[in-house]
Amino acid sequence: xxxxxxxxxxxxxxxxxxxxxxxxxxxxxxxxxxxxxxxxxxxxxxxxxxxxxxxxxxxxxxxxxxxxxxxxxxxxxxxxxxxxxxxxxxxxxxxxxxxxxxxxxxxxxxxxxxxxxxxxxxxxxxxxxxxxxxxxxxxxxxxxxxxxxxxxxxxxxxxxxxxxxxxxxxxxxxxxxxxxxxxxxxxxxxxxxxxxxxxxxxxxxxxxxxxxxxxxxxxxxxxxxxxxxxxxxxxxxxxxxxxxxxxxxxxxxxxxxxxxxxxxxxxxxxxxxxxxxxxxxxxxxxxxxxxxxxxxxxxxxxxxxxxxxxxxxxxxxxxxxxxxxxxxxxxxxxxxxxxxxxxxxxxxxxxxxxxxxxxxxxxxxxxxxxxxxxxxxxxxxxxxxxxxxxxx
Amino acid sequence: xxxxxxxxxxxxxxxxxxxxxxxxxxxxxxxxxxxxxxxxxxxxxxxxxxxxxxxxxxxxxxxxxxxxxxxxxxxxxxxxxxxxxxxxxxxxxxxxxxxxxxxxxxxxxxxxxxxxxxxxxxxxxxxxxxxxxxxxxxxxxxxxxxxxxxxxxxxxxxxxxxxxxxxxxxxxxxxxxxxxxxxxxxxxxxxxxxxxxxxxxxxxxxxxxxxxxxxxxxxxxxxxxxxxxxxxxxxxxxxxxxxxxxxxxxxxx
Numbered sequence: 001x002x003x004x005x006x007x008x009x010x011x012x013x014x015x016x017x018x019x020x021x022x023x024x025x026x027x028x029x030x031x032x033x034x035x036x037x038x039x040x041x042x043x044x045x046x047x048x049x050x051x052x053x054x055x056x057x058x059x060x061x062x063x064x065x066x067x068x069x070x071x072x073x074x075x076x077x078x079x080x081x082x083x084x085x086x087x088x089x090x091x092x093x094x095x096x097x098x099x100x101x102x103x104x105x106x107x108x109x110x111x112x113x114x115x116x117x118x119x120x121x122x123x124x125x126x127x128x129x130x131x132x133x134x135x136x137x138x139x140x141x142x143x144x145x146x147x148x149x150x151x152x153x154x155x156x157x158x159x160x161x162x163x164x165x166x167x168x169x170x171x172x173x174x175x176x177x178x179x180x181x182x183x184x185x186x187x188x189x190x191x192x193x194x195x196x197x198x199x200x201x202x203x204x205x206x207x208x209x210x211x212x213x214x215x216x217x218x219x220x221x222x223x224x225x226x227x228x229x230x231x232x233x234x235x236x237x238x239x240x241x242x243x244x245x246x247x248x249x250x251x252x253x254x255x256x257x258x259x260x261x262x263x264x265x266x267x268x269x270x271x272x273x274x275x276x277x278x279x280x281x282x283x284x285x286x287x288x289x290x291x292x293x294x295x296x297x298x299x300x301x302x303x304x305x306x307x308x309x310x311x312x313x314x315x316x317x318x319x320x321x322x323x324x325x326x327x328x329x330x331x332x333x334x335x336x337x338x339x340x341x342x343x344x345x346x347x348x349x350x351x352x353x354x355x356x357x358x359x360x361x362x363x364x365x366x367x368x369x370x371x372x373x374x375x376x377x378x379x380x381x382x383x384x385x386x387x388x389x390x391x392x
Numbered sequence: 393x394x395x396x397x398x399x400x401x402x403x404x405x406x407x408x409x410x411x412x413x414x415x416x417x418x419x420x421x422x423x424x425x426x427x428x429x430x431x432x433x434x435x436x437x438x439x440x441x442x443x444x445x446x447x448x449x450x451x452x453x454x455x456x457x458x459x460x461x462x463x464x465x466x467x468x469x470x471x472x473x474x475x476x477x478x479x480x481x482x483x484x485x486x487x488x489x490x491x492x493x494x495x496x497x498x499x500x501x502x503x504x505x506x507x508x509x510x511x512x513x514x515x516x517x518x519x520x521x522x523x524x525x526x527x528x529x530x531x532x533x534x535x536x537x538x539x540x541x542x543x544x545x546x547x548x549x550x551x552x553x554x555x556x557x558x559x560x561x562x563x564x565x566x567x568x569x570x571x572x573x574x575x576x577x578x579x580x581x582x583x584x585x586x587x588x589x590x591x592x593x594x595x596x597x598x599x600x601x602x603x604x605x606x607x608x609x610x611x612x613x614x615x616x617x618x619x620x621x622x623x624x625x626x627x628x629x630x631x632x633x634x635x636x637x638x639x640x641x642x643x644x645x
Contacts, residue, residue: 192568273509
């Protein structure tokens with residue numbers, strides 16, 4: 001196998017096919033793989049920025065809010081919600097993609113500054129997250145379980161880079177990212193053929209591929225590489241991060257149970273290919289698609305948020321405003337991932353809300369939960385209204 | 393409608409073993425778990441969701457709102473992985489310490505036997521490059537692309553899904569939609585392209601009519617006719633594919 005450039009200079013290629021006026025077409029800047037600086041920028045955008053942004057929630061949402069994992073995931077959820085909030089109106093106004101990059105980039109910078117200022121203000125709490133515990137011989141079994149967990153996770157990440165899953169839907173979603181990055185337009189070209197078309201409202205309301213194009217643009221790599229290689233390496237651990245958060249609520253005592261729980265989730269994912277429709281299949285095989293992020297990140301995160309809501313009600317704790325902001329953000333992030341996400345998130349919040357209202361006799365709880373679903377309801381309404389308008 | 397819902401559930405379950413383990417986990421947690429908030433989230437809510445999924449009234453409503461193909465995604469709201477793992481760990485905590493290691497191995501073996509190893513899925517294959525598209529697509533696209541403009545090319549069906557992921561300046565008269573039988577797209581051009589023996593006298597006019605500047609055919613096909621007769625030339629041969637170019641159209645800018 002050769003890279004494009006190796007192929008050109010290997011002598012294997014029939015050089016007569018290269019036109020004189022375009023000899024350097026092979027020398028794409030990203031053809032030789034991800035440069036160190038690009039990996040650094042990607043890590044900054046996908047790990048560091050969300051973690052700092054997640055500090056906005058911190059302990060206000062839950063006891064576990066100080067953990068880096070909670071900050072990373074909640075920060076990314078908020079950033080996704082912001083992206084959805086900015087991108088959809090710009091898609092409907094049919095403005096160039098570059099303006100999304102400017103406006104969303106600016107908004108991210110503002111949120112980052114606010115979160116950074118909060119971190120500096122709460123210096124003590126900020127450093128607490130970096131506490132490292134010493135070795136304890138009594139916890140040997142726990143350490144072994146954690147080691148197994150990390151080995152299995154590393155294996156999945158290596159496989160995500162090493163293997164490719166041929167999925168026809170990539171011809172739509174990844175092509176949209178590539179078109180957006182290349183042509184600076186959003187949902188105005190048919191991804192399968194490249195023909196010009198009127199605005200694709202149905203998919204434009206869930207612009208996860210545009211987010212991928214945004215990342216690719218900032219990192220300076222091809223959208224296909226961003227979607228197929230970089231994102232799985234980030235989004236798969238994010239799912240396990242949510243399982244970890246759930247595990248901490250379900251198994252609060254410090255023991256080997258939590259790492260064992262994590263190992264079992266990994267095994268269930270690794271052996272979750274019992275049908276093509278399972279969320280585990282989507283998580284591992286199609287993690288670059290919005291619907292996979294919906295099933296393996298947004299829905300589990302919503303379940304986690306609802307679980308801590310129920311626990312806080314039971315323990316008589318006050319539910320903070322920031323909690324509801326995060327829950328509403330998860331709903332909006334669901335809209336970003338898939339138009340079905342708007343409905344599924346509302347459904348989950350609705351069912352749990354009704355159960356909680358009945359079980360704890362707290363009817364008032366339904367009001368803030370309904371307000372959290374309001375953005376999703378708006379997107380569903382937009383979907384039907386605009387869908388009809390554009391079809392006519 | 394009921395049959396559709398039942399079929400979707402059956403397809404989602406696969407062999408059904410994991411779903412059986414999930415149901416056993418629900419029952420086990422119902423007996424053993426005392427915390428109310430955990431019971432609501434991991435017992436009552438999944439049961440309500442299953443009830444809704446199989447409720448014909450709800451199905452009719454949602455089939456109207458969403459597409460019937462994606463109705464199964466309601467099942468994504470069931471926290472199967474977390475519930476099964478949590479039930480397994482809860483049981484682990486109830487066992488005497490001596491038996492725990494054997495139990496862990498047995499539980500892991502149970503999951504392995506009940507499920508299907510994801511990397512054994514036939515759709516997984518070794519990536520050839522960092523774009524995760526076949527190398528031949530990269531090489532062909534790089535060869536036919538013209539900086540500053542789009543070109544139109546017709547590809548064999550096994551390549552169409554990758555072309556525009558890699559290079560969106562390569563346009564095609566048809567793409568992945570042609571590979572999905574249930575969408576009922578087909579036409580004369582793909583029909584000619586996919587024949588074992590390709591007659592250029594038939595293919596060339598169809599490709600020209602579709603505005604193609606290039607035709608890409610597998611070298612394994614038998615090709616009848618001289619391209620020059622129809623205004624085409626062999627532009628190159630890459631990775632087992634022949635690229636024909638329309639000589640009557642200049643791609644110079």
